[in-house]
Amino acid sequence: MMWMMPEMLPIPWISHLRKSLATHLSRFGVEDIDASVLQKTAPRKLTQFVSRIVFYSGFSGIYYLSLDGPDIENWALFEPFQINVRDPETVPVGDRDLQLALRLHSLKFKE
Secondary structure, three states, rough: OOOOOOOOOOOOHHHHHHHHOOOOHHHOOOOOOOOHEEEEEHEEEEEEEHHHHHHHHOEEEEEEEEEEEEEEEEEOOOOOOOOOOOOOOOOOOOHHHHHHHHHHHOOOOOO
16 A cells, blocks of 8 residues: 655645535635645634545645644544555664664663
8 A cells, every 4th residue: 555645735736625615615614725724823724624635635634734834744643544564674782773773762771
């Protein structure tokens, strides 16, 4: 299964949502859909409706930037979803990424 997740703010998605929601906007108290509506002011019912549009478009989930900061991404996976279990891989103790993660979290291997 290929994971497909649209980011909600690029222009093609805004255009797609504008067309899909055109007849429903008054129900949500919104005159038009643009990035600012989705980022700041959209009522919960509208964002749920947007998620439903993404789901029925065949995507596996959705991601978008958090209101808590532009460097925080929110990800949601739609159910049912399939996780392909793979054989575990050994990570050498000296692996740079492993060592960085250990330092960032003040962790050490027990000797």
